[in-house]
Each structure stands twice: as structure tokens, then as C-alpha cells.
Amino acid sequence: MSFINYASxxxxxxxxxxxxGLCGKTTNLQYIYQKTAPDAKGKMISLATETExxxxxxxxxxxxxxxxxxxxxxxxxxxxxxxxxxxSRKLILKGVDGVVxxxxxxxxxxxxxxxxxxxxxxxxxxxxxxxxxxPYVVQYNKRDLNNIxxxxxxxxxxxxxxxxxxxxxxxxxxxxxxxxxxxxxLILMDLKKGR
Amino acid sequence: MSTAQMVMYEEEFQKINEIMNRLLxxxxxxxxxLVDKNGQLISGVGETERFDTTSLASLTAGNIAAxxxxxxxxxxxxxxILFHEGEKDNLHISIVGGRVILVVLFDSRSSLGLVRLRVKxxxxxxxxxxxxxxxxxxxxERRGVSxxxxxxxxxxxxxxxFS
Numbered sequence: 198m199s200f201i202n203y204a205s206x207x208x209x210x211x212x213x214x215x216x217x218g219l220c221g222k223t224t225n226l227q228y229i230y231q232k233t234a235p236d237a238k239g240k241m242i243s244l245a246t247e248t249e250x251x252x253x254x255x256x257x258x259x260x261x262x263x264x265x266x267x268x269x270x271x272x273x274x275x276x277x278x279x280x281x282x283x284x285s286r287k288l289i290l291k292g293v294d295g296v297v298x299x300x301x302x303x304x305x306x307x308x309x310x311x312x313x314x315x316x317x318x319x320x321x322x323x324x325x326x327x328x329x330x331x332p333y334v335v336q337y338n339k340r341d342l343n344n345i346x347x348x349x350x351x352x353x354x355x356x357x358x359x360x361x362x363x364x365x366x367x368x369x370x371x372x373x374x375x376x377x378x379x380x381x382x383l384i385l386m387d388l389k390k391g392r
Numbered sequence: 393m394s395t396a397q398m399v400m401y402e403e404e405f406q407k408i409n410e411i412m413n414r415l416l417x418x419x420x421x422x423x424x425x426l427v428d429k430n431g432q433l434i435s436g437v438g439e440t441e442r443f444d445t446t447s448l449a450s451l452t453a454g455n456i457a458a459x460x461x462x463x464x465x466x467x468x469x470x471x472x473i474l475f476h477e478g479e480k481d482n483l484h485i486s487i488v489g490g491r492v493i494l495v496v497l498f499d500s501r502s503s504l505g506l507v508r509l510r511v512k513x514x515x516x517x518x519x520x521x522x523x524x525x526x527x528x529x530x531x532x533e534r535r536g537v538s539x540x541x542x543x544x545x546x547x548x549x550x551x552x553x554f555s
Contacts, residue, residue: 200398200432204405209432239446244454253454256431258446261553264545269553272431272450288457292430374554382550389545 198292199388207268210384211292212377215317216299217309218250218278221338224367225299226257226273229377232370237261251277254289264385271381278313287320295332295384296321297376299367300355302337302345310355332383334361336376341366398428399529404521405435411517412437419510420502422481425495426488426518427452434492448495452485456493475504486511489519491526 200209214222223243230241239258246252257273276286298317300310318328335356337348346354348364356362361379365372412424416438423438425445431453433445460470474485484496484507494515496507 198397200428202400204400204402240444242447256450264549284461288461378554385550
């Protein structure tokens with residue numbers, strides 16, 4: 198849930214990157230971290246295993262600037278994608294303002310994508326959220342690889358509700374900021390409506 | 393939505409800071425933070441400039457969430473107090489009013505007993521303030537009043553954040 202502080206004139210929002218293991222959630226955050234001006238970002242924290250798999254979460258605070266005198270901060274989190282870390286994923290979804298679902302475009306990851314999306318929907322429901330009512334975008338990652346599905350096929354699998362979607366290659370950064378910008382915009386517009 | 397949106401106003405913010413500053417002195421602490429359970433820093437007093445407060449807030453919330461998960465697994469509602477002992481500095485983390493997290497960092501100039509005692513008293517006072525804030529938020533939600541401070545925000549405003 199966003200936090201509006203009138204005393205320090207700040208708005209803080211929480212964005213969670215969700216998706217199957219090795220789909221590129223951490224890589225998205227790493228690219229954003231690399232490309233953001235030092236004064237606009239905080240330290241990126243990765244709670245990962247020795248083999249660099251996310252254990253609990255990655256965290257990246259961004260202070261992008263001011264809107265009408267209010268400092269607008271986004272806190273970016275990733276979840277651990279591996280199936281058996283479900284208890285941790287639930288915790289990270291607490292207080293979420295917007296979700297990015299990162300799908301792995303590779304053909305053999307179709308089942309993993311679908312399973313992760315079901316898991317996202319279920320875990321949100323457990324906490325009283327409805328994915329269809331949350332600011333939510335989908336990213337088709339790894340578009341640079343050869344064995345990938347077409348956008349139509351991916352859309353059918355992981356974006357049946359037709360939310361904003363983006364093609365990406367997180368390692369080179371293509372589509373990364375477009376995705377972030379889209380979800381940030383949805384969050385601010387959602388706040389404007391006054392939920 | 394599962395919880396009402398957290399909004400902080402000048403009046404309550406000042407009261408909170410007064411309580412925290414008093415606790416800082418009474419508990420002989422180095423620094424005290426108040427963090428939302430979602431990981432947003434609400435306020436900090438003491439030697440805050442020595443720390444990466446944003447990361448601290450996020451990790452504290454993650455810590456509380458993880459131990460809360462553990463608590464549920466063994467049939468407890470939550471663990472309301474966590475204590476981390478270091479070589480020099482220690483962390484006393486407690487949940488206030490079920491909603492926010494109070495983090496007290498102290499060294500050998502204080503003691504766990506003293507911190508616990510003082511935190512207990514301050515927690516009750518902080519709890520009352522957060523109840524007031526929550527009530528305000530619920531009232532507004534019922535009346536359908538938006539607390540978004542810039543209702544006329546445009547696409548251009550948002551675009552400029554990313555330029």
C-alpha cells in the first residue's frame with residue numbers, strides 16, 4: 198500500500214517483479230540500477246544464494262523526482278522465482294501497489310510461466326488483492342533468444358486479460374524502462390482515482 | 393483492499409518524532425527508526441545520517457515478515473519482539489500496534505532491559521497515534537475522499553519523471 202507523507206512531502210510506492218525462476222526479474226532491476234543517476238537511486242540489495250539465485254528478494258529504491266512538490270519514490274522488489282520459495286513470495290507481495298509479471302519467452306518455459314502466473318493470482322487473493330484490479334503489466338523477456346514463442350502465443354498464455362505488455366531483453370536493457378514506466382504510470386493514475 | 397492506505401500528516405508526524413526523540417534519550421540509544429510493515433521508512437531520529445535508512449527499513453520489514461511467517465508455522469500470531477546482538481551494536485525490533493515496526497539501535501552504553509522497558513511505554517503512545525491515523529484514513533475512504541495530493545496529475549508529469 199502506498200505511503201503518503203504530508204510532513205516530508207513524499208509518496209512511496211511498492212512495485213513487485215514476479216515470474217518463474219530465471220526469467221530475468223533480478224536482471225531487470227540490475228539494468229535499472231546501472232542506468233539510473235547516482236542521486237536518484239539507493240543501494241541495491243540482493244538476498245541471494247551463493248549461486249546468485251534470489252533467496253528472499255532484491256530491493257532497489259528509486260527516487261525519480263518530484264510531481265507537484267511531492268518526492269515520488271518507487272521501491273522495486275523481486276520475488277524468488279523458484280517454486281519452493283512460495284512462503285517468501287507471499288511475504289513480499291504484502292502492501293504491493295503494482296505488479297510486473299516477467300514471462301520467459303522460451304518455448305520450454307511455457308509451463309513455468311503459467312504456473313507462476315497462477316501462483317501470483319493465488320497469493321494475491323490470499324491477501325485480499327485482485328490481480329485484475331491492481332496496476333499490472335506483463336513483460337515478455339528474452340526476445341533475443343532463438344527458441345522463443347511468438348507474442349500471440351505468449352499473450353494467450355500469460356496475458357489473457359490484455360494488460361499493457363512489453364517485449365524485452367533485460368540483459369541489454371531493451372524494454373526494461375518501458376515496463377517500469379508503464380507500471381509506475383498505472384500506479385499513479387490509480388492513486389489519483391483514489392481507490 | 394486488505395489494508396487502508398497509510399497517510400501521514402504534519403501533526404501526527406511531529407508527535408511521533410517527539411516520542412521517538414524522548415525514547416532515544418531515555419533508552420540511551422544511538423538511533424531509532426519507525427518503519428511501515430511494507431518496508432517504507434516513516435521516521436528516524438538520532439545518528440540517522442550514518443545509515444542507509446531506506447535499505448534498513450526494507451530489510452527490517454523483510455525480517456519481521458519472515459519471522460511472522462515462522463510464527464504462523466508454529467501456531468503463534470506473530471513474534472512481537474526481535475533482538476539481534478552484535479559485537480558492538482544491537483538491534484531491538486518490535487511491532488507497534490500491529491502495523492508499524494520500531495527499531496532501536498543501541499550499544500554497551502545501554503542495556504536490553506532498559507531498552508525493553510522504555511520501548512514498552514513509547515509503543516503504547518505510538519500505538520494511539522497510529523490508531524488516530526488509521527481512523528482518519530478509514531473515514532476518508534468511507535467518504536470517498538482521495539488523499540492523493542495532486543489530483544490533477546497529467547501524463548506529462550509522469551513522463552517527466554523518466555526523462
